[in-house]
Amino acid sequence: MRFGTTQIHVDPGPGALVRALSHVPPCNPRELEAIVLSHKHLDHSGDVNALIEAMTSGGFRRRGALLAPSDAFEGEPVVLPYAQRFVQHLERLEPSSGPYHIGPPSTSSGQAVELRTSMAHRHAVQTYGLHFAYEGLRVAYLPCGRFFDELAADYARLEPDVLIVNVLRFRDEMNVDHLTWEDAVTVVSEIRPKVTVFQHFGTKMLEAGPQRLAQELEDELGRRVIAAYDGLRLDLDTEVAAVGD
Ligand SMILES: [Zn+2]
Ligand SMILES: [Zn+2]
Numbered sequence: 001m002r003f004g005t006t007q008i009h010v011d012p013g014p015g016a017l018v019r020a021l022s023h024v025p026p027c028n029p030r031e032l033e034a035i036v037l038s039h040k041h042l043d044h045s046g047d048v049n050a051l052i053e054a055m056t057s058g059g060f061r062r063r064g065a066l067l068a069p070s071d072a073f074e075g076e077p078v079v080l081p082y083a084q085r086f087v088q089h090l091e092r093l094e095p096s097s098g099p100y101h102i103g104p105p106s107t108s109s110g111q112a113v114e115l116r117t118s119m120a121h122r123h124a125v126q127t128y129g130l131h132f133a134y135e136g137l138r139v140a141y142l143p144c145g146r147f148f149d150e151l152a153a154d155y156a157r158l159e160p161d162v163l164i165v166n167v168l169r170f171r172d173e174m175n176v177d178h179l180t181w182e183d184a185v186t187v188v189s190e191i192r193p194k195v196t197v198f199q200h201f202g203t204k205m206l207e208a209g210p211q212r213l214a215q216e217l218e219d220e221l222g223r224r225v226i227a228a229y230d231g232l233r234l235d236l237d238t239e240v241a242a243v244g245d
Helices: 016-022 048-055 151-156 181-191 203-208 210-221 236-243
Strands: 006-010 032-036 063-069 087-093 100-102 113-120 128-134 137-142 162-166 195-199 224-227
Touching: 006 128, 016 048, 032 048, 048 063, 063 100, 113 151, 128 151, 137 151, 137 236, 151 181, 162 181, 162 236, 181 210, 195 210, 195 236, 203 210, 210 224, 224 236
Parallel strands: 006 032, 032 063, 063 087, 137 162, 162 195, 195 224
Antiparallel strands: 100 113, 113 128, 128 137
8 A cells, every 4th residue: 555655555465575576667566665554364474574575675674663562473473573674664453553753765765654453353363453644545455354243343443444354255154264156245335435446356256256246236226336357457546525515
């Protein structure tokens, strides 16, 4: 994500570094201010060490920030100890906390991005939602976890303009730690962001047709609803402005 001149990489899963470099224009990891993990599962953190190396020029230039739940650093750390030492600022995220401040780059006079966390998600490892705020724009990311009653109210409290929601399953056949489409609709209907972006689809979700589901929900809510696909780029200021109040 880019807020002003501040670049933040959220949940660098496998291939994140290659994709950042092949992006047009390229996302230069040496200009990254921070890497943030919502949780340590490998589909969200597989490239974190490679990205730290890139951000710090192989450890040659100690810089940047890494913000993640504490279990990403300890026990069976996904952020390897050698890579932790390359990062200038390590932050162990706590539930319902912040603001943590990120950036701006030392070359810029912009303001810092504020990050607050949600209450703990119900997932196998420590998992927190991420609320970013920058120049009046509020963007929340609701990562993986199972549905529970207090979830939507917790996100609604910070009134996100944009809500990015991971929805893995179309229907729940195996009772896993992830939102189903129905759960996701319940959550979004209660939070009522101006713009919703769904992502992190499993096979059944892809078969169900995320674009069509998003369109139906958009018609129902009268708010912008987008189903993400690989390589999607969004100008969130423009999307939010188009919805109005
Ligand atoms: Zn997970
Ligand atoms: Zn996941």
